[in-house]
Amino acid sequence: MTRAVTSASVPGAGSAPPGSAGAVLAVLNALDRVILGKSAQVRLALACLLARGHLLIEDQPGVGKTTLAHALARTLGLEFRRVQFTADLLPADLLGVSVWDAREGTFRYHPGPIFSQVLLADEINRATPKTQGALLEAMEERQVSEGGVTRLLPEPFFVIATQNPAAYVGTSPLPEAQLDRFLLTVTLGYPDPRAERALLETGGRAGAVRDLPAVLGPAALLAAQREVDEVYAAPPLLDYLQLLARATRGHPALVGGLSPRALLGLLGAARAWAFLAGRPMVLPEDVQAVFPALGAHRLPPRDPGARVGEILARVLAETPIP
Template structure:
């Protein structure tokens, strides 16, 4: 009789990530899919965009993530009068020393919450581009590295709301994934009514991870195996987006790399060491939705049909 080998025991990092996921599910009620996508995005080393109307828990999710990850956290409320220097910092003249001294801005934190990012002007929005892509800030001819890890979690109101400036495609592409929370189900909403919200719960959350454990988990995510047929499937999906009549743009090579990283993180959260096609399908809407402008129709419907019609090699 052939003995089937037992699956490997989860590492210390994987066990900590599992505890973090369970803790987040206990705070963000009725949204397990969005919570898992958000954690997968951060494990993949990406930045997260949370899109929805005010009052459905976008900021609560961002706060809960930062508390659970055990990272330093700064929140910046984006408004029309916010300047790039308010975010990045500036050099201030020190009269006593006779020199300019750099005063770091709130971007020098491990988790930056850019709240209502599309209420700021395009000039301030673009100040994030270098930081999100290169993990550094250039000011006054000097380049300064950002902390490691460095995550941007941005919330965004619907474009139809008054006082919003749409994020340009280059800015949207810096976000690995986007999620939409939507209204809570009846059971979760009743719990909110009975408990008075989740603010106090979030403030008391213990850290389930620390920076060293998070970096270890990210290395394990990078090591999740993607077989050649899986890479074939990714390329078939990319070609399908580029040829689809309802899409103005297709997935770029950078977006395709992001899709693979997110699929690896999703597989890791499932306790596997190999990426499966269903991992790609699970994260595809979150990775592609904000990158692919739809010409008529609803984006989620177009992406769902594209996944259904694309064969798995």
């Protein structure tokens, strides 16, 4: 099979994108020094942010989910807050509440922790569906409505939610429609022996995260997001996206296929991956790199015991590149 999408098809495609690309790569390098042995997951997390999406991390406690979220916020110079989701967490605890001010004779709004640039929603599937829905609505609309007043969330706004395995006690799985609000899903897993030994010798990475300097900053991040929007996707590349979507929609091992919204998300994530690679155009390998993370939580297998990652790998292998 040959690729119709080549760097020669775009003027200036041989050089790296201008602007914030170098600083973003410095962010990646800083994160790799703290999140040991997880370069692929770190790159996916940053690509998710650059594509203006939200990230879901599915894993057991203690493998570095909070460390990744905090380190990302530190290196980007963003305000970071963490909310521990529990069964008694109310929507108002997250979104904020209006309280009567007797002196002023009016209600005064007290914003909740969702008004931050990076929000870690820790163990989101331990909260009730009502609280989950309040967060996910704010993620989609990027605003909070309370007391008849609509308040915009800050820019950039990035939610990293962690989810415990369904077998854990006290979990309420997210419905498919809510899972679709997350652009990508990653799993950190156990560290490799070399990274684990480094953790043992240094006593963990909490101190290293606190010492991380801000490499980028909010304004530069917003500029990088705009540059990602301009990464070129040639018509044959769009053909490839549609072929992948069609392959998932008719696949006998999957319950459903990629929606148009998911397909737009796939394009955005592939643009961000190409940007991180220093290219001003999307290649099929960029799509292939982010496709498993985009499809893992959207495409449940018909057989509960099947591994969706293996099914998605077959979809990629069997879909021709135009």
